[in-house]
Amino acid sequence: NNCKAPSTLLSHIMAALLSRFRGSRCLNLGFLPRAASVRSPLAALCFLPRGSNSSRPGSDPARRPLGSFSAAGLVSAAPGWVQPYLRLMRLDKPIGTWLLYLPCTWSIGLAAEPGCLPDWYMLSLFGTGAVLMRGAGCTINDMWDRDYDKKVTRTANRPIAAGEVSTFQSFGFLGGQLSLALCVLMCLNYYSIALGAASLSLVVTYPLMKRITYWTQLVLGLTFNWGALLGWSAVKGSCDWSVCLPLYFSGVMWTLIYDTIYAHQDKRDDVTIGVKSTALRFNEATKQWLTGFSLSMLTGLYVAGINCDQTFPYYTAVSAVGAHLAYQIYTLDIHNPEDCWKKFTSNRTLGLLLFTGIVFGNLWKRSNPNSTKEFVDGS
Known part of the structure; x- marks a missing residue:
């Protein structure tokens, strides 16, 4: 009657031992048998891969261990009282920082002397500024939208909406971020300081636009691509508008592309709560609009390249950008939020x-100074 008792007892002993040594290196090297071969449920849990959330149903997959080196993992490894502020500035979701920073890198790169690499000091300075200003923008956005965020599933757990950070605390945190951003700005020349300060009105008013106009993404584009102007002026001391304006225009078109895709994730909630976006404005005609924006972006990049004597590798990259955009638009499923998020994040690669x-x-x-003229004449 008790013929299975020894094996049951053995499995419990194994479970206790495995529980004691859970997380040891051998568990991750396949030294021990698979979980499927262990009868005890507790023992099976001990064989879960490091960082797996399967043992915690409903847990946040973004909270991964520090060893994963993900932004979300780094935030979750921070002290508990700091985490709401890090999430408020979206350090756990760095894609927005990349999209703010990349137009700065384009401008700094185009402003470099012929045959030279971009100014690494400027790239570092603007990288720091992008983190701070994106964080400040997100804080402002969440302060304006705290009542809206509570009604949307994807945003209901944001720190202000969830009550983890009070309005007073968010004001103080915003002041700290803007103060540090000002310190970064003061490292630039006077022309760039004035130009950078001029963007603050866009940063503050952008979150209001979704209540006023369906062209919210256009205002975001004007805000997010200010670095296309600022990067050049930081290197050169002023803007060459024949280069900076086409580059800025291309960046604005790019934002209209990726943020329209992003907005399709929330369109049902947006309709319910009365928030406007280009996703709702374009609806089923989204792909046609995105195609038009893509052609405009590529045209602006081509003009900017000609006006600063760019060469063959640049135009090759612009062609690759065009292919990337074509793939995004052709394969986009605007009714699939997961696909929209995937296409949105792919713009970092672009x-x-x-x-x-x-x-x-x-x-x-430096190696071929006549290549630009030959390329343009040949085209």
């Missing part, structure tokens, strides 16, 4: 691709 083309195009100038 931005880095263009930056790489700018860098190599600038280095090419």
